Amino acid sequence: MTSELSTSEAATPTSPPEATPSDPRRGNLTLAAVLLAVLVVPMSISGTAVALPAISSDIGGGASGQQWVVNAFNLSFACFTLVWGSLSDRFGRGRLFAAGAATFTVGSVASTLAPNIVVLDVARGVAGLGGAAIFSCGAAILSSAFDGPARLRAFALFGTTAGIGVALGPTLSGLLVDTAGWRPIFAVQAAVLLVVLAATPAIGLGRPAGDAAAKFDLLGTVLLVLGLLAAMVGIVQGEPWGWGSPAVVASFVLAVALLVAFARVESRRPAPLLDLELLTHARFMALCLVPVAASFGFVTLLTYFPTFLQFVAGQSSAKAGLVIVLLTIPVVVGPLAAGRAVGAGVNPLVVIWISLGALIAGDLGTSAGGPRHGGRGHRGAAAPCGLRNGTVRRSRRRSGARPRPRGEGGYGCGSGEHDATGQRGHRGRGVRGAAHRSRHPQGRGSAGRRRRRGQCGGRHRQGRER
Incomplete structure (x- = not known):
């Protein structure tokens, strides 16, 4: 990190500041700790989906239990992002960031050692609780620790790191599943967050100077x-x-x-957890619906597409992870391209419309590729979906919406939406039931054999009549 990442001026000595002091090395250590923790959270979201078939083969749980491995994390993340933000105003952002990293570590360790699907689902919920604190308090730490161009650079690195985590998760998880099993995925996450916890003293644990303790709703x-x-x-x-x-x-x-x-x-409430007045602003609500579209068109695909590739297309975990990279790489590249376009004078709303068009084109192309293509028909369609999710993050910030840092988390939005698509059309069987029927359209077992024999017998009878 360069010395440009200088920190804000020291606060008055009457209240220990949470922002980093003027020492550039301490400021860079704060930035590194926040970014390392931010890397793990989206990596856990995108990488866990690749491991679902291996988890099912090892500890069972059925389609519903597998869905809760993903949904428990997303539910905790969505519910507690606002809560952690409110608590950080009362107890200090650095202190709650450290608490979130510790909570995520405990959840990851419990996931690594989970003997059954119920324990794993609960552990993933605990990890999601910690992930919400990392994102909510991490962004607040950077906002209070840096000023001017240094703050802009810090938040640019924040968004890019999150995109790298999304892109790296499926590939790393696929390689680990094929070489060492699914449990090391969560062990690696716990190890990384232990490093983050070792660096948290540099952040400062007190409330920012001059901030009064906020009431908690x-x-x-x-x-x-x-x-x-x-x-x-x-x-x-x-x-x-x-x-x-x-x-x-x-x-x-x-x-x-x-x-x-x-x-x-x-x-x-005089100090509500969520300011409902924001819902009356049409422009703000319209822009908030953009990540909802991402939840339906991108996050859903990121969650269930790896299972489809493995069960229907017959790909290994590592190969499925590589295909998902085509979906996630644009999340890294998109923010940079969108930022340069807006900086060059392009209307942010134009960038949003282009990104939504890329999402629609990618989803339609993915739907057109059937299981008989072995996943090849989906590769060219995956990149536009990821391009939408990457470009819209940067352009939304410059489109004139009223900022609301605590409720803006893209991963929290729509956590319920991508659950609604997981089991639709296949009662009680979900993705695995659909995969089984795609592979064996005639059925397996005695009923399927009777149907096949009946078809053959009909052809023989027609031949004898002729």
């Missing part, structure tokens, strides 16, 4: 988390339990009731 937090949890249970368990079953209907009714109560409570 406990009731709003409980209502939001429970409401999203009830909605997620209904979406994920709708297929195996039946969409009209009492448990699923009760989950959706409870979710609606809790979220309505959350909205009413937040509208009356």
Whole structure:
């Protein structure tokens, strides 16, 4: 790191500052610790999907259990990003960043040692809880630790590092699964975060000087988390339990009731967890819908496409990871290209429209490639999907939307949406059921043999009649 990454001026001695001092080396160590932690979170999201078939073969769990390996992380991440941001104003960003890194480490270690799918699902939820703190508090640390051009460079590295994590996750996980199994994936993540924890003293653990302790909205937090949890249970368990079953209907009714109560409570709070006034700004809401589109068109593909490539196309974990690289590399390149285009005078909304067009083209191309092509038909279509997700991150920041750092996390948005597509159309079997039927359209076992014999017998009878 260059000396340009200088830190902000030291705060008054009456309150220990959270921002790094003027020492460039300490500032660079703070930046390195934040970026290293940020690298692990998207790597865990994109890399875990590649390991799902190996996890199923080792500890079982069925389609629903496998979905919760991904969904538990996403649910925790989405629910607690706002919560960690609110708590950091009260207890200090550096302190909660360290707590998040420790929580993620504990979740990763528990995932490595998980004896069954239930323990693994819970451990992934714990890791998602820590990941939310890393992203929320990490961005706040960089904002308070750097000023001017140094802050711009720090946030550019923040976004690029997240893109590298998304791109690196499938490849690294695929290689580890083929060589050492799925458990080392989580062990590597824990090892990296132990290094981050060793560097956290350089960040500073106190509240920034001059910041008053903010009030924490406990009731709003409980209502939001429970409401999203009830909605997620209904979406994920709708297929195996039946969409009209009492448990699923009760989950959706409870979710609606809790979220309505959350909205009413937040509208009356002087310091709400979520400022509902933002929902009245049409431009802000329109731009917030862009990452929702990414959740449907990109994150869903990133989550379930590796399983499709392995079960339907018959590819190894390593090869599936390499195919996913085509989907994730544009996430690294896209922000740089979008930043240069906007800097050259291109309207940010034009960049957003181009990126959404790339998403649509990529998803349509991916849908056109069937299992009989062995995954080859999807490779050319994967890159446009990733290009959309990469370019839109940079252009959204310059499009005039009212900034809201605590609620802007792209990974948190739409965590429920990509659950809704996971099991659609195949009751109780999900991706693996679809894969089985794609490979064996005539069926397997006695029923399939009877159908095949019936077809052959019909042809013989026609020959004898002729």
